[in-house]
Amino acid sequence: MDTILELTLQHIQIVAVAVGLAILTGVPIGIAITQDQRAADTVLYIAAIIITVPSIALFGVMIPILSLIGQGIGYVPAVIAILLYSQLPIIRNTYTAIANVDPALREAARGIGMTPLQRLRQVEIPLAIPVIMAGVRTAVVMNIGVAAIAAYIGAGGLGQLISRGISQTDPRQLVAGALAVSILAIAADFFLLWLQKRLTPRGLSVKRG
Amino acid sequence: MIRLDELTKVFGTPAGDITAADRIDMEVPEGEICVLLGPSGCGKTTTMKMVNRLVEPTSGRIFIDGTDVTKTDPITLRRRIGYVIQQIGLFPNKTVEENICAVPDLLGWDRKKSRSRAAELLELVALDPAVFLKRFPKELSGGQQQRVGVIRALAADPPVMLMDEPFGAIDPINREVIQDEFLRMQSEIKKTIMFVSHDIDEAVKMADRIAIFDSGKLIQYDTPDDLLAHPKNNFIADFVGGDRTLKRLRLITVEEAMMKDPPRVTADDSLSDAVAKMEEHGHQSIIMVGPRGRARGAIRLSDARGQKGRVGEHYSKLPTTVRINEDLRNAVSAMFSADETWLACVDDDGNYKGYITQRGITHILGATYRDQ
Ligand SMILES: Nc1ncnc2c1ncn2[C@@H]1O[C@H](COP(=O)(O)OP(=O)(O)OP(=O)(O)O)[C@@H](O)[C@H]1O
Ligand SMILES: [Mg+2]
Numbered sequence: 284m285d286t287i288l289e290l291t292l293q294h295i296q297i298v299a300v301a302v303g304l305a306i307l308t309g310v311p312i313g314i315a316i317t318q319d320q321r322a323a324d325t326v327l328y329i330a331a332i333i334i335t336v337p338s339i340a341l342f343g344v345m346i347p348i349l350s351l352i353g354q355g356i357g358y359v360p361a362v363i364a365i366l367l368y369s370q371l372p373i374i375r376n377t378y379t380a381i382a383n384v385d386p387a388l389r390e391a392a393r394g395i396g397m398t399p400l401q402r403l404r405q406v407e408i409p410l411a412i413p414v415i416m417a418g419v420r421t422a423v424v425m426n427i428g429v430a431a432i433a434a435y436i437g438a439g440g441l442g443q444l445i446s447r448g449i450s451q452t453d454p455r456q457l458v459a460g461a462l463a464v465s466i467l468a469i470a471a472d473f474f475l476l477w478l479q480k481r482l483t484p485r486g487l488s489v490k491r492g
Numbered sequence: 493m494i495r496l497d498e499l500t501k502v503f504g505t506p507a508g509d510i511t512a513a514d515r516i517d518m519e520v521p522e523g524e525i526c527v528l529l530g531p532s533g534c535g536k537t538t539t540m541k542m543v544n545r546l547v548e549p550t551s552g553r554i555f556i557d558g559t560d561v562t563k564t565d566p567i568t569l570r571r572r573i574g575y576v577i578q579q580i581g582l583f584p585n586k587t588v589e590e591n592i593c594a595v596p597d598l599l600g601w602d603r604k605k606s607r608s609r610a611a612e613l614l615e616l617v618a619l620d621p622a623v624f625l626k627r628f629p630k631e632l633s634g635g636q637q638q639r640v641g642v643i644r645a646l647a648a649d650p651p652v653m654l655m656d657e658p659f660g661a662i663d664p665i666n667r668e669v670i671q672d673e674f675l676r677m678q679s680e681i682k683k684t685i686m687f688v689s690h691d692i693d694e695a696v697k698m699a700d701r702i703a704i705f706d707s708g709k710l711i712q713y714d715t716p717d718d719l720l721a722h723p724k725n726n727f728i729a730d731f732v733g734g735d736r737t738l739k740r741l742r743l744i745t746v747e748e749a750m751m752k753d754p755p756r757v758t759a760d761d762s763l764s765d766a767v768a769k770m771e772e773h774g775h776q777s778i779i780m781v782g783p784r785g786r787a788r789g790a791i792r793l794s795d796a797r798g799q800k801g802r803v804g805e806h807y808s809k810l811p812t813t814v815r816i817n818e819d820l821r822n823a824v825s826a827m828f829s830a831d832e833t834w835l836a837c838v839d840d841d842g843n844y845k846g847y848i849t850q851r852g853i854t855h856i857l858g859a860t861y862r863d864q
Contacts, residue, residue: 391581394546394654395595395644396570409585484585486628 287444287463294440294467297358297430301365302422309370310415313377314403323378330371338364338429342436361438365429369422376418380411409484416479423475427468431460441467494520494543494652494684499552501538501708512538514708515552520701523682527695530705531731536688539705540654543686544573556652571595574645574653574683578660580637582629588614588640589625595648606647613643617673635666642674646681656688671697692732696720696739704728717743737857741821746814749823749856750837750846756781759788759804763796766803770796779836779844780807787813787836787844813838816845820856823848 316323345360354360384407392402434442441463448457480488501513512535520526528536541547543554545566554561561569582591589610590597596606611621617639629637638659645653659667659674675698678685689695695702696716703713712724720736720743723729733739756779757766770778770793777792780803789807796806811830814823816837827835827850834849 385579385581387577387579387581388583390546391575391577391579391583394544394570394575394577394581396567396572396598397594398567401598406583406585486583486585486587486630489628489630 287441287459290439290441290443291463291467294427294430294442294464297361297433297438297440298365298423298426298471301362301430302369302419302426304362305366305369305373305422306419308366309373309418310377312370313374313415314381314407316374316378317381323382327371327375327378330374333367334371338368338432339435341367342433346436356436356438358438360436361430361433361440364433365426368426368429372418372421372425373415374418376414376421377411380414381407384410410487413479413483413487416475416482420472420475420479423471424468427464427471431464493522493555493557494526494686495555496539496543497553497555499539499542499554500550501535501542501547502550511708513542513549516710518703518710518713520684520686522684524700525678525685525687525698526701526703527687527689527699528703528705529689529692529695529731530711532690533707534705535708536690536705537656540656540686540688543652543654544570544575546570571599571648572650572652574648574650574655576641576645576653576655576658578657580641580661582637582640582644584629586628587625588627588629588632591629591640592644592647594644595650599648601648609647613646614640616677617643634662635670638662638670639673642670646683651684653683653685655685657690658687659694660689667694674698693739696742704731738821740857741824741853742819744820744856745816746818746820746823746837746848747816747845749820749852750816750848751852752846754779754844754847756844757791757803758783759802759807761803763791763799763801763803763806766791767793767796779810779847780804781844785844786842787838790836810836813842814848815840820853824850824853 312326316326341364342360345363346355349355349360349363388406388410389402392406397405430438430440431442431445434440434446441460444456444460444463448454448460496516496518499513499516500511503510503512514535516539518526528539530536538547542549543556543561545561549562556573582588583594586594589607592610592613593601593606596609611625614621614624619636619639624632624636624640629640632640638661642655642658645655659670662670671694687698689698699716701713702716702719704711704719706727712719712728714722717740719728720732720740723732723736729736755769755773755775757769758781766778770776770791775793777790779787780789780791782788787810789809791803791807795808799806811832812826813836814826816839823835827833833851834847836844837846837848839845
């Protein structure tokens with residue numbers, strides 16, 4: 284039988300890979316849609332719809348599709364589901380943060396001769412980091428729960444304890460699993476908050492003095 | 493030199509076209525400050541932003557030192573033009589040093605060179621590099637931020653600067669200080685500067701030339717003194733204000749308005765000599781100077797006439813003097829508060845250089861009107 288530790292690592296791995304991929308896709312999308320209001324509305328609308336689909340239903344939809352490549356259940360659909368759920372908080376926060384960069388700063392950056400890429404790298408992204416990281420935190424905490432349900436499609440993780448606890452009517456496993464998922468979510472939240480503070484440029488957090 | 497040639501900008505808006513700049517023709521000579529002045533929405537910012545292509549002209553052309561900027565790559569162009577915006581726009585994630593070095597870094601300057609330049613520039617605006625280089629913008633006062641904003645624009649030593657209400661965000665007292673500081677700097681660096689302002693007093697103080705705009709049109713382009721002395725129409729006269737003649741007092745120094753090589757006496761001269769000198773010049777009083785030529789006191793004709801003795805025994809103290817490098821506004825103020833119709837003018841060492849009278853001042857202010 285898997286130890287709680289192994290299951291926890293499995294759980295973390297699923298969420299980390301999926302949210303990692305979500306950052307790699309969501310942040311560029313969030314930045315890109317700041318250029319076009321209509322595209323922004325459309326993308327945010329679609330992302331909002333995806334997040335309202337219950338995870339069980341999403342897994343159900345993916346099984347026949349992913350079966351075509353022999354991955355109907357298990358790790359792959361779990362990662363894809365979490366990747367999709369993470370898009371809304373990450374895209375929305377990136378979009379909001381970049382769009383709300385003080386127009387004076389954007390103008391100053393443009394006026395001194397920065398290219399659009401230099402502007403992004405040197406000014407807009409550094410200023411957006413705290414808000415983007417807040418989106419990542421939301422995505423991680425929310426999807427630690429989704430990953431627990433993915434145990435039903437054989438993705439592994441702490442959800443296994445819960446599902447086994449239910450099927451074997453073993454409250455010990457059930458409670459252990461539920462507790463472990465909750466603690467993991469809280470711990471992840473703390474860790475990411477710490478990381479968010481670390482990544483925030485120092486100039487944004489200093490006090491007047 | 494910046495030259496605008498029939499420069500026009502029309503913004504298409506849902507509510508119809510707005511002509512923000514309407515066939516603007518003007519030239520800012522090398523090394524001069526040109527202040528664009530006018531009521532809100534008259535097109536000052538738009539006109540200025542066309543120079544570094546933050547706004548693309550609808551028609552017309554802009555030349556900097558003879559080169560048509562509309563044919564220059566905007567990124568390259570902007571790195572060669574210093575730019576200061578009203579909101580200052582320091583990058584909060586960068587230190588003061590990184591902010592100042594922003595353009596040199598974009599230009600790929602050697603780090604050592606740009607970093608030492610940053611320290612040098614901070615000293616120029618009286619900020620200690622040891623204290624400020626590593627600070628972040630949030631750790632500076634408003635006035636300090638504004639100074640850093642200005643020297644950031646100067647960092648790559650651009651020949652041309654655009655400044656959009658650069659001192660707008662600070663309180664009036666600090667603004668005067670920064671203005672003086674900037675004028676001192678400009679007297680050395682001699683940049684060609686376009687400077688947007690909506691404050692006539694700031695314009696009169698900073699400008700070599702003032703361009704007054706109204707609804708996208710350039711109405712008058714003149715030196716501050718000409719503008720105040722000869723407003724072209726009622727709009728300009730209203731805009732510069734009913735006290736425009738008094739404003740001109742700031743533009744004239746005591747030295748320009750005073751009577752030079754005045755008669756003088758020393759303590760050892762006899763009163764009858766003093767009387768003779770006053771009568772010769774038709775003066776009611778005369779200044780007594782010390783051995784090195786410092787203004788020490790005065791003798792009045794009515795007190796000296798028919799008296800015996802030496803000047804040194806009868807002189808009265810001077811109520812006040814005025815320095816020759818001060819402007820007439822200060823001189824008039826000193827006259828009013830001392831209730832005098834004339835003042836002795838001295839240099840920084842107190843040497844007597846001339847005198848200035850109320851009549852002389854009104855004469856100077858009136859002169860340009862009579863010329864017409
Ligand atoms: N991007 C734009 N789109 C549409 N209209 C614009 C745009 N920028 C400026 N305008 C209009 O052009 C006119 C001139 O604007 P501009 O900003 O040049 O004025 P200004 O003289 O700088 O005024 P202020 O003293 O208030 O800064 C205004 O009527 C303004 O509303
Ligand atoms: Mg403006």
